[in-house]
Amino acid sequence: MADKKQNRRNNRNNDEDYNPKFRKIRKKVCPMCANKDFVLDYKNADQLRKFINDKGKILPRRATGACAKHQRDITTAVKRARHIAVLPYSEN
Numbered sequence: 001m002a003d004k005k006q007n008r009r010n011n012r013n014n015d016e017d018y019n020p021k022f023r024k025i026r027k028k029v030c031p032m033c034a035n036k037d038f039v040l041d042y043k044n045a046d047q048l049r050k051f052i053n054d055k056g057k058i059l060p061r062r063a064t065g066a067c068a069k070h071q072r073d074i075t076t077a078v079k080r081a082r083h084i085a086v087l088p089y090s091e092n
């Protein structure tokens with residue numbers, strides 16, 4: 001624990017780019033905008049599994065990387081899939 005703190009302090013001094021407030025700024029590209037052939041299908045469980053966690057909850061945008069428009073599509077698709085029992089409402 002103390003080592004970690006020490007390490008962080010050293011990092012700040014040695015590495016000018018290091019700023020804990022802006023760690024790893026990696027712009028995610030929306031998977032659906034990037035791939036024009038990608039068609040979101042609410043009957044395709046394997047596809048939708050990528051957008052839910054192990055509890056069956058829909059992942060947030062920061063995790064899926066989807067843009068607002070496509071995140072909305074994902075949400076709708078997952079909810080439709082749940083309704084027709086392709087996906088679970090909850091697991092465990």
Ligand SMILES: [Zn+2]
Pocket residue numbers: 030031032033034066067068069070
């Ligand atoms: Zn998109």
